[in-house]
Amino acid sequence: MGLLVKRTVFCISDGTGLTAxxxxxxxxxxxxxxxxxxxxxxxxxxxxxxEQVAERINSASERDGHPALVFxxxxxxxxxxxxxxxxxxITDIFSTFLQPLxxxxxxxxxxxVGRSQPATDNPAYINRIEAVHYALDAxxxxxxxxxxxxxxxxxxxxxxxxxxxxxxxxxxFGVFAAxxxxxxxxxxxxKIPPALQQYRHKLYALTIDAERLSAIRHExxxxxxxxxITQCEDELxxxxxxxxxxxxxxxxxxxxxxxxxxxxxLAATGIERRHQ
Amino acid sequence: MGLLVKRTVFCISDGTGLTAxxxxxxxxxxxxxxxxxxxxxxxxxxxxxxEQVAERINSASERDGHPALVFxxxxxxxxxxxxxxxxxxITDIFSTFLQPLxxxxxxxxxxxVGRSQPATDNPAYINRIEAVHYALDAxxxxxxxxxxxxxxxxxxxxxxxxxxxxxxxxxxFGVFAAxxxxxxxxxxxxKIPPALQQYRHKLYALTIDAERLSAIRHExxxxxxxxxITQCEDELxxxxxxxxxxxxxxxxxxxxxxxxxxxxxLAATGIERRHQ
Numbered sequence: 001m002g003l004l005v006k007r008t009v010f011c012i013s014d015g016t017g018l019t020a021x022x023x024x025x026x027x028x029x030x031x032x033x034x035x036x037x038x039x040x041x042x043x044x045x046x047x048x049x050x051e052q053v054a055e056r057i058n059s060a061s062e063r064d065g066h067p068a069l070v071f072x073x074x075x076x077x078x079x080x081x082x083x084x085x086x087x088x089x090i091t092d093i094f095s096t097f098l099q100p101l102x103x104x105x106x107x108x109x110x111x112x113v114g115r116s117q118p119a120t121d122n123p124a125y126i127n128r129i130e131a132v133h134y135a136l137d138a139x140x141x142x143x144x145x146x147x148x149x150x151x152x153x154x155x156x157x158x159x160x161x162x163x164x165x166x167x168x169x170x171x172x173f174g175v176f177a178a179x180x181x182x183x184x185x186x187x188x189x190x191k192i193p194p195a196l197q198q199y200r201h202k203l204y205a206l207t208i209d210a211e212r213l214s215a216i217r218h219e220x221x222x223x224x225x226x227x228x229i230t231q232c233e234d235e236l237x238x239x240x241x242x243x244x245x246x247x248x249x250x251x252x253x254x255x256x257x258x259x260x261x262x263x264x265x266l267a268a269t270g271i272e273r274r275h276q
Numbered sequence: 277m278g279l280l281v282k283r284t285v286f287c288i289s290d291g292t293g294l295t296a297x298x299x300x301x302x303x304x305x306x307x308x309x310x311x312x313x314x315x316x317x318x319x320x321x322x323x324x325x326x327e328q329v330a331e332r333i334n335s336a337s338e339r340d341g342h343p344a345l346v347f348x349x350x351x352x353x354x355x356x357x358x359x360x361x362x363x364x365x366i367t368d369i370f371s372t373f374l375q376p377l378x379x380x381x382x383x384x385x386x387x388x389v390g391r392s393q394p395a396t397d398n399p400a401y402i403n404r405i406e407a408v409h410y411a412l413d414a415x416x417x418x419x420x421x422x423x424x425x426x427x428x429x430x431x432x433x434x435x436x437x438x439x440x441x442x443x444x445x446x447x448x449f450g451v452f453a454a455x456x457x458x459x460x461x462x463x464x465x466x467k468i469p470p471a472l473q474q475y476r477h478k479l480y481a482l483t484i485d486a487e488r489l490s491a492i493r494h495e496x497x498x499x500x501x502x503x504x505i506t507q508c509e510d511e512l513x514x515x516x517x518x519x520x521x522x523x524x525x526x527x528x529x530x531x532x533x534x535x536x537x538x539x540x541x542l543a544a545t546g547i548e549r550r551h552q
Contacts, residue, residue, distance in 0.1 A: 016539040025374055040549055042539050089380045091373050097303055104365045109306035114530035118531030125533055132440045158507040162409045255394030263318050264294040273316055
């Protein structure tokens with residue numbers, strides 16, 4: 001372990017800042033011994049705004065006693081030039097990579113923000129928003145007749161992560177994800193619930209550690225039978241027996257984020273990411 | 277406009293692939309005259325898997341008559357080395373930027389995947405999932421007594437984009453976003469709805485073009501009074517009069533994605549992104 005040093009990190013963009021953040025966070029995750037204070041400054045699209053940002057970078061660097069780290073995806077060159085003159089350590093994502101891409105594509109980049117059609121006219125975007133509304137409509141076993149349209153139906157006992165996962169799949173990837181909670185009645189029958197039988201090929205099961213499930217349920221209904229460890233163990237064991245008997249694929253959500261769960265399920269099933 | 281050339285793009289990662297995708301898509305958006313076929317290959321974490329990917333890169337390059345473009349965020353060096361030997365044009369995000377960061381941080385990167393604690397133990401992650409459940413609970417004017425906990429309350433007439441925006445704010449940024457639909461009754465009163473009056477400082481209004489609103493509503497209820505252009509114009513005009521009278525900030529969602537709407541609102545209000 002090194003000494004704990006604090007550094008200020010700026011993710012700067014003339015757009016939403018999401019790409020600069022994603023890249024900055026991935027890179028900095030490789031330095032667990034350093035403490036980072038992260039700031040995202042989106043929509044920095046004029047020289048004047050960039051000058052104010054450059055001042056903030058300089059004063060953070062002075063305060064920390066170390067230059068601030070800057071991840072920037074500013075497309076306008078004259079705006080980016082202002083940031084480049086600051087005292088920060090600049091990771092200039094677009095200049096680093098655009099030139100080699102221009103060479104291989106034998107084409108000049110448009111170097112402009114907002115040149116393309118509005119996001120809301122993009123078919124992939126429209127599909128994503130439809131998928132979000134679908135996930136809400138088909139959440140928690142609602143509107144079973146909508147399952148024809150589902151790309152995937154997530155199943156699992158209560159609080160295994162079905163709802164956030166189906167919403168993430170919709171929002172990020174435009175995937176139509178329904179979800180169905182396995183009830184005690186379903187467990188006693190030891191069969192696939194009748195509503196799901198004709199959609200067996202679309203089912204994907206979520207499971208979780210009994211201890212973690214119990215903790216999550218306690219937050220919702222403290223000291224209930226529903227949250228007790230025995231109840232959680234019983235439900236999970238019976239559910240697993242159904243999944244294994246009917247060869248339904250299963251993912252353990254105990255230590256995985258919705259990003260990981262979603263991308264692993266899509267990779268396993270071959271369902272396409274439809275975000276662009 | 278150049279000639280339309282098709283190129284295959286691989287976003288490759290030993291994790292979810294989300295960072296490689298975000299960066300790849302941002303960079304390629306600068307080349308609107310080229311058609312790209314995009315593939316994301318996540319969880320490429322062994323030499324064997326990388327060898328299969330390298331073969332796919334080589335055959336796509338041969339088929340296209342141009343080398344494929346590769347955006348890679350593989351951390352394991354021995355796996356990345358296999359990809360580097362393929363015929364693709366490699367944009368190697370981590371090698372390009374990690375070494376300069378190691379120098380400035382005077383620290384070696386851990387160069388490992390999954391080294392950190394499970395995502396699900398991370399307080400920022402737990403908060404994000406809580407925020408998603410909150411957004412669902414406080415959707416569409418439900419459970420008004422929860423507004424104390426809201427960071428922001430999105431208001432607007434029906435189908436202005438409140439629900440997807442509040443879910444995106446929750447999922448991406450861990451922001452507690454409630455939403456409240458402005459009803460015809462509210463519009464007639466020409467006041468802030470009673471349930472919202474004590475939360476006036478948390479309100480942010482969404483508006484939209486009447487034509488676009490009408491089109492969206494027609495998809496939901498074709499040829500209804502609800503979807504008619506006159507009805508949409510009336511509702512939007514009356515709503516705007518309330519917003520302006522009570523100085524509620526307004527954003528026009530007509531041509532902006534949920535990513536843009538969310539990041540612009542957070543930037544305008546100063547509400548912090550809490551994703552890390």
